[in-house]
Every structure is written in structure tokens, then in C-alpha cells.
Amino acid sequence: MSENTKAVAKKQVKTKASTKKTTVKKRVAANYVYAFGKKTDGNATMRDLLGGKGANLAEMASIGLPVPPGFTISTEVCGYYYDNGRTYPASLSKSVLQAIKQIESQLGKSFGGRSNPLLVSVRSGARDSMPGMMDTILNLGLNDVTVEGLAEISGNPRFAWDCYRRFIQMYGDVVMGVQARSEEEEDPFHEILEKMKRKLKIEADSDLSTDNLKTLVHQYKALIRKRTRSAFPQDVFEQLWGATSAVFSSWRNDRAILYRQQYAIPAEWGTAVNIQAMVFGNAGDDSATGVAFTRDPANGEKVFYGEYLINAQGEDVVAGVRTPNAIAQLADELPQSYRDLEKVRNKLEKHFKDMQDFEFTIERGRLFILQTRNGKRTGLAAVRIAVEMQRERLMNQETALLKIPAESIDSLLVPVFDPKALKAAPVIGKGLPAGPGAATGRIAFTAATAEAETRKGNKVVLCRNETSPDDLKGMLHSQGILTSRGGVSSHAALVARQLGKVCICGASEVVINYEKKTLTAGKVVLKEGDYISIDGSTGLIYKGMIESADSEVKRVLEGGLKANKSYTYELFQTVMSWADKYRTLNVRTNADTPAMAKQAVAFGAEGIGLCRTEHMFFDGERIDIMRQMILAADEVQRRSALKKLLPFQKKDFVGLFKAMEGRPVTIRLLDPPLHEFLPHDDVVRRQLAEKLGVPFDFVIDRIKALHEENPMLGCRGCRLGIIYPEITEMQARALFEAAAQVSKGKKAIKIKAEIMIPLVGFRAELADQLEIVHRVAAEVMKKHKVKIDYLVGTMIEVPRAAITADEIAHEADFFSFGTNDLTQTTLGLSRDDMGLFYDQYQSKEIYNQNPFASLDQTGVGKLVELAVERGRQTKPNIKLGICGEHAGDPNSIDFCHRTGLNYVSCSPPRVPIARLAAAQARLRNK
């Protein structure tokens, strides 16, 4: 066995394991190549092997949609290509030849033949769509001979030469690497074209004559020869393999790599290559090409949405070179095609049961569909489409819930422009609303400037004539994107939808001059760095900065807007009520103040899972008393300071209990190292000494005495309450006194208090603190003659606690996983000190996610599982929750559901996301 065949064999074994049986059988028969057309080998479920585009082309062909015939070279070949020094499996060329023959016989054309030449497109297509990331080549099969044949058979020489010049341009760019050499330089082919148009005083490409196009072909070939020192190839099979290799190679170009990192797409997936008979949108005024969405992908409305160009080829629409017409206009221009298109729109939605983004071409009045996929949409659109499709019975509630990325609920809650400020702001232009939301920032004209300014801490709006995939990084760094050219399916709009960026595109009255670095709209001239504001929901562009205001949903929840006045609120409410119906995990919040608690309750929080009492000690005069307590030389002094703190703390608890109206409230006892409360600056230290009436040296000495080398692992958590029991005693007393107060009287609230002891690692630690809490509780209840419903539990945030959870559970009514500290202590890593190496760790894929943002399920998660299992061994009904920041992360929530926790507790703004994610976890793991 040669090295090569061994590698193939290995690859085949790997593929067998990861694909379904049927596909393997077919693969062996079809040998890396899958046809679609009269005979179709694949279907929509075969994305892994055929890529998304190939799988859906096959599916559409088999349900009778008009798809030009072709075939797909599978993603396995991409793997082979890279594993074998960019070469192909031996059998491939024969299979490709056969597949080409199949197309030839279906269409009665011949590839490379003069009389009726077959032209094909060579198209990339990964498992998940990566719009614009990889390359496509159209009109392949043209050369100096076949172009004449095409001219004759079509009776339209202009069209034939238009195809030829397009092909040479694409081939020269993608396969032969003739491209702009810097960001400032224009594309060299484009430059030649523009020069000619200027000379001829022509606006549109479609006004070029046959002779003009012939001259262009000549000039393009010369450009290629000059730049590459080789000729544009005349052999059609050389063209075919050149294009195929270029598509496979584009899987590893910089843009594609960046994109994959952004969306966590593994490099091993690879791309497929689709080779498909060309149909021609540039065959005259009864021909067109376009892109359409079955619904509006920006706001989700059920309207036919899209755009087209008469007498043009596919990339013209997407590249934003000519601003296309809105799809509705097609009803006037080509009424029959429009009706056909409407039928396709319906058929696609009924069949794929989701909003579709599809590409079409009309050749002399005949409609062809070239691609379909589930349309990328904004968060707002995701919600609206799911809700409305459920109402239309295209999907049930469960599917609808799973169709909404949990994070996208957030886009119903993001701030909008303040309505008052908006009225006063000067409108300077209007474009197509392509990404809803409000963005204010300084103008940046290049992606590089956008990135640099953002790194300096400035907010920017990226303003360009049009964007290209090379701008991706700059777009990521911007608050919003404004383009003067290109329609709703331009690159800018596409990326904005996917990244959830605010976007306005095709603002044709805005003139951007890169050289002068100015943006001109009517009489207004703005410079780079000036402020601009864009409203991606209305398409309006404003000069200057505009204040933002709460979202409609928030205004309804807070009583400032009537519920029936806001459709956004209706959507929010619908999704939330479905989520609540399906989820089993409870959702609580981490809140320290009544205001936070109220906000969380409005968002649906069912309790407080973590109230950090130390946050209550920083305000106003409290910090002084706190410092007095910390600096106390003995217990007597300490108790006297604590006595002064008690009323403050009690008042805070009263506020919280009232805000929560009887929902459970978990209060954690003092946790951070004490020195965090002390002043670092000598001036403040001196003032403190004066206030407390002690010598300055005394303050200094105490601070020194409290110094720790590694405070996060020092005297903190329950260790504080163990060495200073009077602190625990004060906090417990404040809590029970507050509980007693609100559980009496007319507006009595039934209290459910949960006292949480932090950083426990030994059963004895918890027992020690428990004794104090129970004693104080009994005293207070007796004094006020009330019964207070309370639990005492602990955080599980050091590995020892997780490992000995069975012992600790004897003392605890509940566990709450403090996964921030548990991650720090398990990884031996301080969250605040990962800056130096984090980027490298990520690019080496050692951490595939930030372990503090998404729970490290294989490591830290194992400890959680262990603690759950052991805790329940001892106490089957022990209550279990999580209060680390992971509790707001959908993936981590899925883990919490699977692990059998009772609740997650996240920050107030993430409560809606958590409710949805909890429902999805349940539905996904049914």
C-alpha cells in the first residue's frame, strides 16, 4: 500500500465512523462525486459530506424545483487534498469526467466544444454557510474558441463576450491571484473596467458594446500575463481543475480562518466543491439575477424580501457594484417570473419549514434556483419569525423555541435612541435598514482605523462605499456599519445580520471619499473621527451623538408603555411564556440592591440566588464604620463597630425582601479579604486615622498586619466568620430582624431566607457557622414571636468541597455552585491574570472557550457532577443551584439542566436569556 492510498484508507475509516450508513454506501458507489439534476444522489441531510449548498441543491432538485444540473465533490476530498500535499485521490478525475458527461447529455451541450459549449460554475460550500468567505467562479469553459460558439448559438455576441470577460476576471483573481495589492489600491480588473467606462462616458456595465467587451477581454489577458508571467489557460479541463483547487485552497485563506474562529467551525470539516451548469441572467433584458428571502431577515416581517438586477450575473447583486432593485419591482418588469418566484418562495418555506435565503437567475424568462439555505437573521427577526411561523403552523412551539438562539432575546432588550433626543437630531440621509438597533460613534473609513480606534476605547461607526470580506475584523470592532452602495443582500448587510450589528446600507445620497477622508450628505460634510449616529431600524442617518433610552420591552415591564402598544413586547412575552412552560430549571438572579432585584423580577426572576452582602458596605458612611470594624484592636471595639453597621444591613435586607415579595432570597455572608475595604492611599489613611481618633501609625500597623501575599487564597470566605464570629452574628441578626419586620403587619410578606456560607471546604467549617446562625435565628424569632422560614447552605467553590460534598451535605440544606471561584481554584488560574497568555491559549485552541464565560464542562463540570451525586447521596432533597457568571451562559445552562440542578442564578439582564436557554436545554435533552 502506498503512502497515499494508506491515507485514503485511513480517511475512509474516519468518515465511516462519522457519517450515516446510507451515505457511506452511496459514497462508495459514487466515488467522491454526487450528481444532482435528472438523477440526484444526495439530499438535505447530507450536509457533512456535500456541504450545505450541495445538500440543498440535491434536495431542491429532488422536489422538482428548477435547479441547473451539476455535481458535488465531497468534503472528504478537501480533507484528502490537505493531507496529501494538495493533491487528489486517484479515482477523482475519472468520476468528474463521468459527471461532466452526465450534464452534457442532459443539456445536449459539450464542455470545451465549439458548437454548443457547456459552461459551468465552480462553487464552494461548507457544512455551515460561510457567506463570501470562499471563492466562486462562473462561466468556466469559455476560451477563444468556445466564446465564438456561444455567440453563434445564442445569437447574442454581446452576451457571449460579457460572459468571457467576467470569467477571465474571476479566474484571474481567484485562481491566478491577480488582485489589489493593498487596501488603498482598487481591484486591477475593476480599474480597467472603470477606465473604459469613464472613457466611453458609460454608467452601467450593461451599456458596454460587444467591441468594448472584446477589448476588455484583451486587456484583462494582458494584465494577467503582466502580473503572473503566464497566460490565461485555454484548455477547459485545466480551467476546471484550476478552479477546483482554488476553491479547496480558499478553505484555508485568512478570511475563512478568521471566520471559522469567530463561529467555532472546525478546520477538519472542509468545503465541498459544486460544479453546475451555468444559466444566464445576463442574456438580455428578459434575464435577471437575484437574491431573495422568504421573509425580512432584518426585522422578521412576513414580506417577500430581496433584490435583483436585470441583465446581470449573480455576483453583481451580492458585490454591491450596481445597486439592485427591490424584489417588488420585478412584478412590473417580469410579471410571469415574479409569479413563478412567489410560488418558489412558498414551496421553499413549506418544504424547509424555516425562513429561506435563496438565489435565483432568470434566463430569457425562465426561472432557475441556484441555492437555498436557512436565512441568517438578526436576533429580532429570529424571535419574530419563530413566533409567527408557529402561529402559521409551520412549526410547533418546541421547534420555534429551539430556532431562537437564546442570546437573541437580548436584541429585544437593547437600548434604542432616546425618542426625545432623536427628534432634535439632524437627519442627514437615509439608507436601507439592514440591521436593527441604534449606534453612535466616530466615523472610521477603513477597517484598520475602526479597529485601532476601538482599541483606544473609542466607539466607531464604520463608513464605507461597500464592505468586503476583508473588512470583517473592522466590522467586528464597530458599533455599526454604514455603506453608500449595495442593497440588503450586500456583504455589509449580510455580516451585520449575522453579527447582530446595527447596519444601514445603500445610502446612495451619502458620498464617501476615502482620499479626502470625508463623508458628504447633502450640504453636511463630516470628517473621519466626527460623530455620526445611525438607526438600523428606520434607515435614518444623523449627524452627531444621540443619547440612548430603554427598549420598548423594558418600558412596558417598568410601566412606562402599555403592553398592547408594543409588538416587540408581545413577541418577548410569547417566547417567555413558552419557555416557562417547557423549562424545569428555575431561574434566579444575582442582585444586591432592591433596584436590581426589581428589574430581575420584571424579567422573570424567581428568586435571588446570590446577594453579595459586602457590596452593601461600600456606600457613604458605611465604609468608615466598616473600616473601623476591620481596624479594631479587639473584640470589644469590633462589636461596637458592628453594632453601628447592623441597622444599615437590616435596612438593606428589608428592601430586598420587599422587592422580592416572598420569593426565596439567598444571602451570602461576608466573603472578600478584609484589606479590600481599606484605603491604599496615605492621604485617605491619614483622614481615616483622624476620623477614628487613632494614631496614623496604628492604622498603618493594622493594614500591615492584615497584608496577605495571595489574598484570594487567604483569610476570606467562611474563614472570616470563623475567626470573627461576631461578624456572622451581626449579619445573621440583621437578616432575621429584617425578616421578622417584613413578615408582620398588614403588608406581611412570607419570607424564604437562604443563608449561604462562602468558601467552605470542610464540614466543620460549615458546622461552626451554622451554630451561630441557628442561635441568632432562635433568639430573634423568640423576641419577635414570629416563625421565619430559612435554610442554611454553602457555596461549593473549592475542589475540596466538591469532593467531600457527601460529608458537607450533612450540614447543608442547599449547595450553590460558585463556579467563578471553582474555576479559578480548579484551573489554578486567577481570572484577573489571564491577560498575558489568554490570546495564545485561544489561538492554540488549548481553551476553546474562555473558561470564565462558559463552564469548562470536562474539568470543572466533573467536580460539579461529583458534588451533585455525593450531595444527593447524603441528602436526596438537597437544593442545588449555581450562582457563578456561567449561570447566564446558554451552554453552561444546558449543562446545569443535564446535571440536575434546581436553579441557575444570573445577573438581572440575562434572566430572559436564561429562561429561554433553560427551556431549550430541556427540549434538547428530552
Ligand code: ADP
Ligand atoms: P457564495 O457561496 O459566495 O454565495 P455561490 O456559489 O452561491 O457563492 O455563487 C455566487 C453567485 O454566482 C450566486 O449568487 C449565483 O447567482 C451565481 N451562480 C453560481 N452558480 C451559477 C450557475 N450555475 N449559473 C448561474 N449563476 C450561478
Ligand code: MG
Ligand atoms: Mg460569493
Ligand code: MG
Ligand atoms: Mg451563494
